[in-house]
Amino acid sequence: xTATKESYLQSMLHGELTWVVGEQYVxxxxxxxxxxxxxxxxxxxxxxxxxxxxxxPDFVVHPGSAKEVAEVLRIANNYKIPVVPWGGGSGxxxxxxxxxxxxxxxxxxxxxxxxxxxxxxTATVEVGINTQHMxxxxxxxxxxxxxxxxxxxxxxxxxxxAHRGTGVLSTKYGxxxxxxxxxxxxxxxGEIINTLPVPRHASGPDLTQLFLGSEGTxxxxxxxxxxxxxxPECRKFHAFLFPTMHAAMAAGxxxxxxxxxxxxxRLYDEPETAHLIKRVLGIDREGAYLVFGxxxxxxxxxxxxxxxxxLCREQNPEDLGTEMGQTWWDNxxxxxYPPYMFHMPQAFGTLDTVATFANIEKVYWAxxxxxxxxxxxxxxxxxxxxxxxxxxxxxxRFIIDEPPTDPREAIALYNKIWDxxxxxxxxxxxxxxxxxxxxxxxxxxMKDLYGPAFKVLxxxxxxxxxxxxxxxxxMGFPGGNR
Amino acid sequence: xxxxxxxxxxxACRFCFMCRHLSPVGNVTCREADTPRGRALMxxxxxxxxxxxxxxxxxxxxxxxxxxxxxxxHCVSHYDEARLLLAARRDAxxxxxxxxxxxxxxxxxxxxxxxxxxxxxxLYYLDPYAAKQPxxxxxxxxxxxxxxxxxxxxxGKALLTLGFADEAENVAAKFRDAVKSxxxxxxxxxxPASYHALTNDFPLEGVKVKHSSEFxxxxxxxxxxxxxxxxxxxxxxKNYCGNLTAPRELLATAxxxxxxxxxxxxxxxxxxxxxxxxxxxNPQIAEKLSARIRELVDDAKSDVLVTASPYxxxxxxxxxxxxxxxxxxxxxxxxxx
Ligand SMILES: Cc1cc2nc3c(=O)[nH]c(=O)nc-3n(C[C@H](O)[C@H](O)[C@H](O)COP(=O)(O)OP(=O)(O)OC[C@H]3O[C@@H](n4cnc5c(N)ncnc54)[C@H](O)[C@@H]3O)c2cc1C
Ligand code: SF4
Numbered sequence: 001x002t003a004t005k006e007s008y009l010q011s012m013l014h015g016e017l018t019w020v021v022g023e024q025y026v027x028x029x030x031x032x033x034x035x036x037x038x039x040x041x042x043x044x045x046x047x048x049x050x051x052x053x054x055x056x057p058d059f060v061v062h063p064g065s066a067k068e069v070a071e072v073l074r075i076a077n078n079y080k081i082p083v084v085p086w087g088g089g090s091g092x093x094x095x096x097x098x099x100x101x102x103x104x105x106x107x108x109x110x111x112x113x114x115x116x117x118x119x120x121x122t123a124t125v126e127v128g129i130n131t132q133h134m135x136x137x138x139x140x141x142x143x144x145x146x147x148x149x150x151x152x153x154x155x156x157x158x159x160x161x162a163h164r165g166t167g168v169l170s171t172k173y174g175x176x177x178x179x180x181x182x183x184x185x186x187x188x189x190g191e192i193i194n195t196l197p198v199p200r201h202a203s204g205p206d207l208t209q210l211f212l213g214s215e216g217t218x219x220x221x222x223x224x225x226x227x228x229x230x231x232p233e234c235r236k237f238h239a240f241l242f243p244t245m246h247a248a249m250a251a252g253x254x255x256x257x258x259x260x261x262x263x264x265x266r267l268y269d270e271p272e273t274a275h276l277i278k279r280v281l282g283i284d285r286e287g288a289y290l291v292f293g294x295x296x297x298x299x300x301x302x303x304x305x306x307x308x309x310x311l312c313r314e315q316n317p318e319d320l321g322t323e324m325g326q327t328w329w330d331n332x333x334x335x336x337y338p339p340y341m342f343h344m345p346q347a348f349g350t351l352d353t354v355a356t357f358a359n360i361e362k363v364y365w366a367x368x369x370x371x372x373x374x375x376x377x378x379x380x381x382x383x384x385x386x387x388x389x390x391x392x393x394x395x396x397r398f399i400i401d402e403p404p405t406d407p408r409e410a411i412a413l414y415n416k417i418w419d420x421x422x423x424x425x426x427x428x429x430x431x432x433x434x435x436x437x438x439x440x441x442x443x444x445x446m447k448d449l450y451g452p453a454f455k456v457l458x459x460x461x462x463x464x465x466x467x468x469x470x471x472x473x474x475m476g477f478p479g480g481n482r
Numbered sequence: 483x484x485x486x487x488x489x490x491x492x493x494a495c496r497f498c499f500m501c502r503h504l505s506p507v508g509n510v511t512c513r514e515a516d517t518p519r520g521r522a523l524m525x526x527x528x529x530x531x532x533x534x535x536x537x538x539x540x541x542x543x544x545x546x547x548x549x550x551x552x553x554x555x556h557c558v559s560h561y562d563e564a565r566l567l568l569a570a571r572r573d574a575x576x577x578x579x580x581x582x583x584x585x586x587x588x589x590x591x592x593x594x595x596x597x598x599x600x601x602x603x604x605l606y607y608l609d610p611y612a613a614k615q616p617x618x619x620x621x622x623x624x625x626x627x628x629x630x631x632x633x634x635x636x637x638g639k640a641l642l643t644l645g646f647a648d649e650a651e652n653v654a655a656k657f658r659d660a661v662k663s664x665x666x667x668x669x670x671x672x673x674p675a676s677y678h679a680l681t682n683d684f685p686l687e688g689v690k691v692k693h694s695s696e697f698x699x700x701x702x703x704x705x706x707x708x709x710x711x712x713x714x715x716x717x718x719x720k721n722y723c724g725n726l727t728a729p730r731e732l733l734a735t736a737x738x739x740x741x742x743x744x745x746x747x748x749x750x751x752x753x754x755x756x757x758x759x760x761x762x763x764n765p766q767i768a769e770k771l772s773a774r775i776r777e778l779v780d781d782a783k784s785d786v787l788v789t790a791s792p793y794x795x796x797x798x799x800x801x802x803x804x805x806x807x808x809x810x811x812x813x814x815x816x817x818x819x
Contacts, residue, residue, distance in 0.1 A: 027513060029539030034523055035514025038497075045497050048523070051530050062512045089514060090499045108512040132503045136745035154499030337558040338494035 010058060013079065017061055017103075020071040025109065027060040036060055036086060036104045040154075041094035041441060042349060043411055049344045050407040057084070057098035062109040066222040069105065070190040073220070076103055076469045077189060082480045084471050085216035087159030088130065090151045092350060093439025095163065095215050099473050100480035107158050110222060113137050122181050124225045127158030143228040146173035150336045158221050163437035164213040166393075168332060170386045171256075172263035172295070173229065175435060177212045184223035185211050188465035197225070210460070215437055216471040218464050235263065235295035236302075237325025238309055240317035245269045245288040246361065247315040249384070252290060253357045254311045256387050260304050265292040265387045266328070269364075272381035272397075280334050281327055287318070291328045347403035347414050351421050352434045356391035359429035360384070364394055366424040371398050375417055386434065393434040396421075423448060438475045446476030483532060484569035484576075485525055491566040492529060494559065495522035501553035506750045507546055510770035515543040518553045518563045525570055535574060541581055544570050546764055548771070549643060549756030551721035556748055564756065571645030580645060587762055588646050594635030594653055596660035602629035604697075605666035605689075607680075609673035610636055611792035615799070618672055618792055621811035625698060625818065630664050639679035640758040654684035661686055670697045672811060674718030674791050675758045681723070693719065695728035695790055695810055705737035708817040709786070712743040714775070716791040717756040729790040729810055736817035743787070744778035751775055752789075753797040761797050772801040779805065788813045 017026045027033070037054035038044040044054055058081075063069045076083045082102030089096055098104050107128030114124045121143070125134060132153040135145055147160065149167040159165070161183070166175040173179070182195045195208040211218060242248035248267050255262060268277055273289040283289065292308060294301040313319075334340055342348040355363045364382060371380045375398070382396035398417055403410040422432050422445055432442050432449050447454050454476065461468075461477050473479030485492070495518045502508060508516035515524065521543060528534045535541070544567060551564040574580050580588070598605070606629045612618045613633055623629070638654035641647075661669060669686065671677050672694040680691045713733060719726040733740055743751060753771040754760030761768040775798060779785055787807045789795050798807040808816070 029515075029542070030537055031515035031520070031524055031539035031543040032513045034527065035517070035520035038523065040497070040499065048496075048526070060513075088499060088502065106512055106514075130503045130509075133745070140745045151499065153501065153503040333500075334558050337500050338498055338561065339559060341498075343497070344493065 009079070013059065013075070013081070016075050017059060017072065020075070021061055021063055021068050025062040025064070028058070030056075032060050033057060036089070036098065036106070039089045039094060039096045040092045041097065041439070042347065042414065043094060043441070044097060045344065046347070046407050046410055050405070052407060055097070055099055055101065057104040058101050060104045060106050062106050064109050066184060066186055066192045069186040069220050069222055070192055072103065072105060073186060073188060073190040073469070077467050080467050081469060082472050083469050085158065085162070085220050087128065087156030087162070088151075088154050090154035091159060091163060091437065091439060093163070093433075093437045093441040095437055095439035095471070095474055097440060099440060102480070105220060107156060107220070114223070116141055116143070116228070121228050121230075122225050123228050124223065125157060127161060127221050127224050128156050131155055131157055131160065138228055139231070142231060144231055145179070145226060146229050147176070147179060150333055157224060157226070161212055161221050161224060162215045164435060166386055166435040169263045171265055171388070172261055175386070177209060179226050180208060180212060181225040181227060183208050183211055183221055186220045186222055188219055188467075188470045192222075213437065215439060215475050217461060217475050217477055219470065232295040234298045234301055235293055236305055236322065237291060237293040237329050238305060238322050239289065239291040239320040239325040239328060240312050241273075241285050241287040241289055241320055242315060242317040243287055247317070248288040248290040249361060251312040251315050251317070252292075252384065252387060252392065254314075255292065255308045256389055256392075257357070258307070258311065259389070260308055261294070262292045262304070262308065262387070263295045265290070265392075266383055266385055268383040269381060271379070272383050275381055276335060280331055280340055281324075283320070283324060285318070290317070291325045293325065293329065342397070342399055345403065347400040347410055349398055349414065349418060350436060351396040351398065351418070351425070352393060352436055353396075353422070353425045353430035353432070354386070354391060354393040354434040355428070355430045360391055360394060362428040363425050363430040364396070366428045367394075367396055367421045370420045370424040371417060374420060375400070375413075377402070378417065394430070418442070419445075440474055443474055443476040483529075484572045485529060485566060488562070488566040488569055489529070491561045491563060492522050492526050494561045495519055495563055496526045501556045504552040504556055504748055504750070506550055506552070506754070506771055506774070507548050507767055510774055511546070511767065515539070516546055521547060521567065522563070525566065528570070535577060536579055538581075541574055541579060544574065545581060545584055546767060547757065548750070548754040548760055550717040550750035550752060551756055552717070552748060552750045555721045568643065568645065571643070572647055573645075575645035583763060584644055587759060588641055588644050588649065591636055591640050591644075591759070592649055592653065594656055596632060596634040596656060598660060598664045599631045599633070600628065602627070603666065603668065604629040605661060605664045605669045606631050607637075607669055607671040607673070607676060608633040609671060609676045609792060611796050612672050614796060615792060615809070618795070618809045618811050621809065621815040622672065622694060624815050625703070625811065626701065629670070630666060632660055632664065632669075634660075636758070637676050637679045638684055639675050642679070642683060643758045654679075657684070658686060661689055668692065670694055672790070672792055672809065674716040674723070675755065675793070678718045678722045693726065693728060693790070695726070695732045698811070698814055699728050699732045699735065703736060703814065703818065705735055706817045706819050707737050708813070710739040710741050711786045711788050711813060712741050714743055714751040714787055714789045714794060715747070716789065716794065717750050717752040719790055721750075721756070732810065733788060733813060736814050738813065738817065741780075751778075752791055752794045755791050755793045758793070761793075761800075768797050769801045772798050776802050776805060786813070
């Protein structure tokens with residue numbers, strides 16, 4: 001059952017929830033519910049844009065501690081009411097949408113840096129903290145989380161944990177799953193548990209990794225111990241313009257397989273170089289723009305930089321120098337502000353995936369061909385953002401400047417592009433997502449991706465959440481009973 | 483509707499999360515409705531369906547905004563959410579929908595009785611918040627010498643931020659008359675909101691308007707060794723008046739070792755100064771905003787916090803009485819010894 005319709009049950013529940021968290025931390029007003037009905041997913045945005053009513057939560061609850069979270073979950077189990085954790089609402093997959101009404105558990109009140117261990121270089125943090133606030137606080141103490149995503153100011157640490165998110169320096173400092181030491185989690189049935197204190201062990205399967213990427217379907221993360229880093233002595237950049245994306249990819253792969261340790265590599269395909277790099281950075285050239293950076297002690301940075309540049313020069317690119325690399329770094333967030341970011345009435349989606357170096361170009365072409373051949377109204381651009389020893393991540397985008405005005409038609413077209421493009425990626429060795437998660441957007445493809453292995457995840461979900469209260473209908477798990 | 487002049491802001495902000503970390507009120511209430519995105523979403527709904535302006539919770543959120551304009555300063559394209567909110571408040575007032583508490587406050591703000599006391603070449607405008615805190619004027623006089631004092635109400639800025647544009651204009655006209663009757667050619671005020679009003683919204687013809695920091699800086703005071711201080715930026719001086727550097731320069735000239743307050747220079751530390759009479763409408767949120775300052779203080783016992791805003795000083799003194807908060811004028815007087 002849900003409590004969306006006004007009823008006496010709603011008043012009963014309101015009383016129980018305020019008993020737990022206090023009157024001022026349970027919201028039921030239209031203004032706040034509206035803000036919690038739309039995240040960064042294009043589908044609710046277009047729905048709103050075309051004047052349609054969104055699905056609001058019944059309650060927005062702001063817990064102040066793991067104990068309060070546990071109490072709220074017990075109430076929700078009692079009445080079998082959906083609970084959807086909400087961080088900053090900046091997720092692009094509809095993960096935080098209250099599609100069945102119920103309780104939004106807005107975590108932003110749990111926002112303290114609890115302790116910093118300067119011996120081991122770790123910090124223990126309440127995960128409702130805005131990641132920019134967390135970074136500022138750590139920097140004041142002389143450290144950095146090195147988690148610098150474009151949405152650093154938009155999102156919470158809990159949201160990044162829930163989606164296995166990533167920042168611009170991931171190539172050296174890792175994704176969220178590499179940054180976490182341990183977690184405190186409230187399970188769907190209201191037990192407060194801690195995962196092991198260290199991420200490397202041989203003491204059974206890794207529970208921390210089970211909750212990383214679980215998108216609020218397996219419980220609520222309340223606290224995390226993360227790795228922190230000294231502020232590096234220097235960080236330097238260099239950019240090249242390659243005649244083709246293929247040549248640039250070869251150079252990027254060589255840097256990684258030579259086991260140099262750049263903190264970032266980013267490669268833009270020719271259309272994105274022509275479009276975004278020109279618009280945001282003012283570099284108006286044909287080709288594929290590749291930028292990389294190293295950080296740490298200056299002598300080592302200079303040495304690695306020299307070697308990486310030498311590897312690039314083997315492909316005869318145009319050398320754009322350090323300045324054009326630094327300009328990219330200085331403007332790295334600018335891409336995401338209006339009006340630089342794609343916006344209504346455009347339809348757009350980030351088809352991000354990841355594959356090995358052997359497969360990544362095949363994945364790129366499979367996606368691109370599917371989009372451009374089947375949807376002539378769509379443009380396809382892409383860049384490769386996060387690089388590993390074995391492969392890299394493709395951040396591809398499709399953009400339709402004039403989608404149908406009827407929101408149902410627009411959404412149908414949008415979903416068809418996703419269905420075809422992601423399945424093409426899977427066929428070539430890609431996965432359905434690299435760092436934005438699954439959410440509502442891609443849940444239907446989880447079975448395709450995992451095959452029979454998906455049953456393992458379904459069984460875990462059923463065992464941990466017998467009443468299916470936690471974020472139902474997301475990540476391919478069953479919806480609620482509306 | 484006045485909001486229709488700001489459709490560019492509505493369409494930019496309604497789906498944008500990039501400055502949510504700088505929503506002072508959103509950061510302490512945790513409500514999505516108290517962020518630029520949340521408010522733009524509401525106003526977008528109102529744009530589509532004007533009758534929604536009557537929704538009590540929408541109105542409440544509009545008046546819960548602190549108008550710090552930190553988002554505009556941060557925003558790469560400087561979309562002006564503060565101006566959009568002022569337009570929305572004006573729409574609410576003109577539609578007769580302003581909440582009762584807002585109407586009552588506006589009624590009170592209309593009752594101005596401007597008067598001039600004392601003589602001097604300079605006219606010092608004693609705004610209502612400075613009037614509540616005699617230390618500010620006392621310190622100013624001790625540094626600057628005798629001056630004529632204009633008091634008796636707000637310039638009209640408070641009414642303007644509440645959405646009462648016509649009434650604000652009427653009050654501003656009375657203010658102008660009072661200034662004229664003084665015969666002074668220079669007006670100095672400690673209040674950044676009034677400074678902004680008199681240099682932007684209701685300019686004074688033939689009268690030079692200065693913030694007290696500019697005025698005192700020009701006096702070329704000698705420096706002492708007053709120790710370290712943390713300067714809390716004023717929303718008006720930083721985000722509305724092009725980042726006026728005079729307060730910091732003045733403190734540095736006076737010999738203070740200026741320490742960075744909090745964790746960053748982007749957040750608003752002014753406790754709702756942008757909305758001029760914020761504490762009157764939203765005392766509980768004002769208290770939470772002051773608690774945020776307390777949270778960020780390095781050492782609550784010994785740190786000296788200097789503010790250029792009588793409003794901010796008032797709110798901090800009221801809710802965090804053990805913090806060592808002083809006005810710019812007091813800090814300079816202390817440095818003079
Ligand atoms: C402009 C912009 C740029 C972006 N750039 C990046 C980027 O560089 N890298 C990147 O990784 N992502 C990026 N994103 C996507 C987004 O910021 C991330 O997905 C982020 O992880 C979402 O965090 P949030 O706090 O906003 O979570 P929400 O959107 O509120 O929630 C996301 C999911 O996490 C769950 N959740 C939230 N908190 C908890 C918790 N405490 N316990 C359990 N589940 C929880 C929710 O139920 C939901 O399923 C970007 C988004 C925007 C708007
Ligand atoms: S002011 Fe700028 S950064 Fe803030 S919500 Fe609007 S467009 Fe985004």
